[in-house]
Amino acid sequence: MSNNNQNNMRIYHRYLGFFLAGIMAVYAISGITLIFRDTDFLKSVKQVEKQLKPNLSTGELGKELKIRDLKVEKEEGDIVSFEQGTYNKATGIANYQTKKLNRFIDKLQHLHKADTESPLFYLNIFFGLSLFFFVVSAFYMFLPGTNTFKKGLYFTLAGLVLTLIMLFV
Secondary structure: OOHHHHHHHHHHHHHHHHHHHHHHHHHHHHHHHHHOOOOOOOEEEEEEEEEOOOOOOHHHHHHHHOOOOOOEEEEEOOEEEEOOEEEEOOOOEEEEEEEEEOHHHHHHHHHHOOOOOOOHHHHHHHHHHHHHHHHHHHOOOOOOOOHHHHHHHHHHHHHHHHHHHHHHO
């Protein structure tokens, strides 16, 4: 590898890194918040009263309230009780609680989880390709054969082994 190619790669690495610093910070924060998605951490409780059709089945009730795997705890007369609240079969009124993330955290998480239906998916592809460029360009930072390059290869191997251990253990 020539010294000129090495310098160009360092320049591309540096400025792309500066350009993506904000995006990387946002992805880091959203990734950390996603770890807690199955808990109530960062969620606030909201009481909801909703008028539904009377005499809904458990499956229909769960679908209408957008509660997955809704389980009826007890039925007393027309009142159906479930973990999040109650439903009156006669009147169709459901009183229940929802737990939602605040708008900012919700937007962060949707950025991180964007799929092909979202315009953010292009940003995710660009970001993923940029991170892959960082992987490749990191090996252009030091000349092969130098102690720093050799140590870098050991650290790369250690990171790869740690990742494999975490995936399969």
